[in-house]
Amino acid sequence: MRSWLTATLMLIAAASSAAALATAGPKPKSVAAARVRPPAVQTPADTASAMAQGERLALQSDLAWVGQYNGAITGDVSERMVAAIKEYQKSKGGKPTGVLNPQERAVLAETARRRQDNVGWKIVTDAGTGARLGIPTKLVPRQASDADGAKWSSPTGTIKVLLSRRKEAGPTTAKLADREKREPGRTVDYTVVKPDFFVLSGLQNLKKFYVRGTFRGDDVRIMTILYDQATENTVEPVVIAMSSAFTPFPAGALGPPPRKLVEYSTGLVVTEDGAILADREASDGCQAITIQSFGRADLVADDKDRGLALLHIYGVRGLKPLSLTEGVAKASVDIVGIADPQNQGGAAAISSAKAQVTLVGTGGDLALSPAPAVGFSGAPALDDGGQFAGVALLKPLVAATATASNAAPASQSVLVTGDTVRKFLKAHEITANGTSTDAKTAVVRVICVRK
Numbered sequence: 001m002r003s004w005l006t007a008t009l010m011l012i013a014a015a016s017s018a019a020a021l022a023t024a025g026p027k028p029k030s031v032a033a034a035r036v037r038p039p040a041v042q043t044p045a046d047t048a049s050a051m052a053q054g055e056r057l058a059l060q061s062d063l064a065w066v067g068q069y070n071g072a073i074t075g076d077v078s079e080r081m082v083a084a085i086k087e088y089q090k091s092k093g094g095k096p097t098g099v100l101n102p103q104e105r106a107v108l109a110e111t112a113r114r115r116q117d118n119v120g121w122k123i124v125t126d127a128g129t130g131a132r133l134g135i136p137t138k139l140v141p142r143q144a145s146d147a148d149g150a151k152w153s154s155p156t157g158t159i160k161v162l163l164s165r166r167k168e169a170g171p172t173t174a175k176l177a178d179r180e181k182r183e184p185g186r187t188v189d190y191t192v193v194k195p196d197f198f199v200l201s202g203l204q205n206l207k208k209f210y211v212r213g214t215f216r217g218d219d220v221r222i223m224t225i226l227y228d229q230a231t232e233n234t235v236e237p238v239v240i241a242m243s244s245a246f247t248p249f250p251a252g253a254l255g256p257p258p259r260k261l262v263e264y265s266t267g268l269v270v271t272e273d274g275a276i277l278a279d280r281e282a283s284d285g286c287q288a289i290t291i292q293s294f295g296r297a298d299l300v301a302d303d304k305d306r307g308l309a310l311l312h313i314y315g316v317r318g319l320k321p322l323s324l325t326e327g328v329a330k331a332s333v334d335i336v337g338i339a340d341p342q343n344q345g346g347a348a349a350i351s352s353a354k355a356q357v358t359l360v361g362t363g364g365d366l367a368l369s370p371a372p373a374v375g376f377s378g379a380p381a382l383d384d385g386g387q388f389a390g391v392a393l394l395k396p397l398v399a400a401t402a403t404a405s406n407a408a409p410a411s412q413s414v415l416v417t418g419d420t421v422r423k424f425l426k427a428h429e430i431t432a433n434g435t436s437t438d439a440k441t442a443v444v445r446v447i448c449v450r451k
Contacts, residue, residue, distance in 0.1 A: 044085065044098030048077045056081075058109075059100075063088060064240040065112035073244035119238055123245060126150045127395060129165045131221055134245030136238050144304045158231055161242070162224040171215040173198040180211050180222070199243070208232060210239050214248050221248035259285060259450060266337035266379040267291065267311060267446040268391065269321045270425060270432045274313035275300075277421065278446050279378035279393050283309040286448040292348060294444065301428045306416055307393050308424050311446070321434030322380060322442035324422060325387045332356050333415065335372045335392045336439040337379025350440045355381075355392070357415060368392055371413035378446065380439050381415055387437075390417045 048056060056075040063069035068091070069084035086096035094104065120138030125131070128145050139159050140152035152161040168176075177198040181188050185205040192199040197214040208229055213222035223246050227235040265282035269275075276291065280302045283289060289297045294313050302309040336352045353376070355368040372379065377394035393414050425432055436442055 044082045045077050045079075047099045048081065059085075059105075061241065061244065062108050062112035064244070065115045065237055066108065067237045070240055073240070115237070116241075119234075121238075121241070125250075126163055129163065129221060129248075130250065131163060131165075132245070132247040132250050133161070133163065133223065134242050135161065136242075139235070139238070142305065158228040159235060160224075160226045162226070164220075164222045164224070166220050167218050168215070168220045169218060171218065171220055173214065176213050176215065176220060176222070180213065208235075210243070212243050212246055216249050219249075223248075261450050263448045263450070264338075264340045264375045265377045265446045265448070266375065267444045268378065268380050269319045269442045269444060270324065270430060270434060271321055272317065272319050272433060274316045274319060275321075275425075275430050276311040276313065276444065276446070277378070277391065277425070278309045278311050279391075280304065280307050280309040281393070281395075282377050282446065283311065283448055285450055287451050288449045290447040290449070292445040292447060297446070303424055306420055306424060307414075308391070308416060308421065310425070310428055310430065320436045320438075320441045321432065322388060322436055322439055323434045324418060324425075324432045326418060328383055328387075328389060330357065330383065333368070333381040333383060333389050333392075335368070335376060335379050335381050336443055337372065337376035337392070338443060338445045339373040340375035348445055350443060352440075355413070366390075366415040366417065368413040368415050375445075379443060382439060388418050388439075390415045391421055392416075 048059075051059070053075045056077065057073060060069055060073045060075065060081060063081070063084045064073060066088060068088045069081065082098045085100060086098050088108065089096045089098075089100070089104065092104070092107070100108065118138070119136035120141075122135055122137050124133055124135050126133065126145060126149070128148070128150060135152055137152075140154050140161055142153045142155065144151050148166065149162065149164040151163070153159065173193050173195060177191065177193050177200060180186075180198075180200055181191075183204070186202060186209065187204075188200050188202040190199070190201040197212060200209075200211040202209060204226060206229070207226045209227075210225040211222060213220065215221070223242070225235075225239055225242060263282050265279045267276040267278040270277050274294075274297075276297060283299055283302070286299070289299060289311060291297045291311070291313050294316055297311040297313045300310045300312050332354055334352050334354055336350065338348060338350055341347065353372045355370060355372065358367045358369060359365070368381075371394060372392060374394065376392060379392050381389045381392050383389040393416060395414060422432070434442065
């Protein structure tokens with residue numbers, strides 16, 4: 001503006017001098033007209049382009065969370081992004097300039113953060129596929145998974161998030177999108193097909209649906225969100241954020257490790273007549289389960305959501321179950337278990353390890369650090385008073401690195417609280433009758449043999 005004003009003043013001065021010359025002497029034969037062009041006015045898109053990539057990503061994400069932006073969150077500057085800024089400014093009674101001032105940006109960020117907290121927004125890594133997703137854990141607190149994917153749902157089933165995985169020869173996004181369109185009951189009203197992903201949305205029977213899918217080689221991964229139309233105002237801003245956060249093949253992802261043919265874990269004796277609490281993952285798919293020193297055990301029940309399994313040794317008496325009193329895991333716990341024999345020269349010695357307890361995300365999950373040794377999964381954790389505080393479970397580490405601002409690696413060790421354990425046992429009509437306070441006499445080695 002200053003340079004333009006200076007140029008204008010110079011032009012006026014030149015014109016005045018010319019006029020003075022015209023009156024003072026003879027008129028020159030010709031006077032060349034000087035053209036001065038002011039610099040172009042900076043547009044809102046120019047302002048956005050000058051931002052760092054991370055700032056643009058955060059801005060698009062925040063606009064999506066307040067319901068103004070419905071595009072892909074890529075950090076790229078677009079007319080849609082500028083229009084979203086203007087609409088947000090108008091909704092707040094401001095002037096729609098397309099450029100947020102510091103006060104407007106701060107209010108937008110705080111509003112988006114509150115909305116994330118309200119739905120329990122959390123980036124999770126699915127252990128079965130290695131895919132990363134953004135999940136509104138307060139809207140869909142129920143979770144189940146297997147080798148083919150995972151499912152999150154609301155208590156009443158009005159909202160569902162499905163992650164599916166399958167093998168398919170020669171997939172393309174066009175073929176995948178066409179197949180998804182033909183799902184029974186679907187009416188598609190929005191379609192985007194790119195070489196590396198596709199998006200569909202519309203109605204499926206009486207629910208709204210959103211699908212985003214892609215592939216790598218012959219591995220197909222698709223995220224589907226289903227929600228009742230009555231929940232539309234709550235869910236739709238979250239859908240945009242979920243679409244952006246969906247990372248089906250994270251950089252550096254290792255995928256789930258192969259299942260061991262022989263897997264060792266720790267079991268906790270909970271009744272005198274042979275009921276054993278164990279890690280579901282370590283007891284899954286076993287051709288035979290053996291409790292060292294006692295013989296064969298049967299899998300009676302399991303809980304995929306909580307990662308617990310109930311085993312039973314028949315024909316035994318006089319076991320010493322641990323008292324499952326209501327201990328409280330505070331800053332740290334002592335974990336009592338039996339390491340994998342390959343980690344301790346074939347020995348079956350019982351040992352203990354201390355771990356710090358950390359609250360992870362907004363879902364109330366508890367992580368343990370450092371993770372105990374392999375073989376400790378299923379081991380009891382004791383609080384600082386020596387009372388039962390829960391069970392330690394080891395999880396496969398599926399991501400080699402944590403990438404992106406909203407991504408976090410999966411926790412390698414978690415604590416299932418004592419209250420959760422007691423509810424699991426009660427649901428399967430097991431009355432824990434332990435009185436022992438010595439965890440070392442109440443743990444056994446569980447051996448799973450797979451085909």
